[in-house]
Amino acid sequence: MKKAIIGKKVGMTQIFDENGKVIPVTVVEAGPCVVVQKKTVENDGYEAVQVGFSDLKPHKVNKPTAGHFAKADAAPKRHLKEFRLEDCASLNLGDLIKADVFAEGDIVDVCGTSKGKGFAGTIKRYGNASLKASHGTGPVGRHAGSMGAASDPSRIPKGKKMPGQMGNETVTIQNLTVVKVDAENNLIALRGAIPGPNGGIVTIANSVKKA
Structure with missing residues (x-):
């Protein structure tokens, strides 16, 4: 049975399991x-x-x-x-x-809006390499480099990684585990990180592609 709920990201913390192992979790205020x-x-x-x-x-x-x-x-x-x-x-x-639609051990997908980073170059946006930061490199050390062949096809191919807006887009993190559910306070603790800043709105739903 598919289950889903809207929530607000509270922040990250850590809890300990019965063996004393640290588990990083994100706390979400889920519902009602x-x-x-x-x-x-x-x-x-x-x-x-x-x-x-x-x-x-x-x-x-x-x-x-x-x-x-x-x-x-x-x-x-x-x-x-x-x-x-x-x-x-x-x-x-x-x-x-309410939050108790999910139980400990459930595998879920979390969808939210990532943090906006503003206009960014290809090095920050895609991890492109830069030229050596030494004398003689000139003013193009962080430029995108070649845009494509000059004679054929004589155009920039679709999908070329270019500078532009970074972040502030819908992101889905799949196959997160529900570590703890506090139904009384409408809180769900999810293993790992989820998109967006603290206070951001997210949706939690059953995983569509369980690992």
């Missing part, structure tokens, strides 16, 4: 998320649920958006995501999805 809309095969051609996370002050939403949340008898939410869960039919408007 409320079901605010249901998609059905009859009306939409597929089954899914739209869930909301993180309360928003009522005066910060317009009337159509407020009416959307009122149908689910829920407070306005800051973040909305749609998930195609296998048990969509059993969920109703206003139902809560």
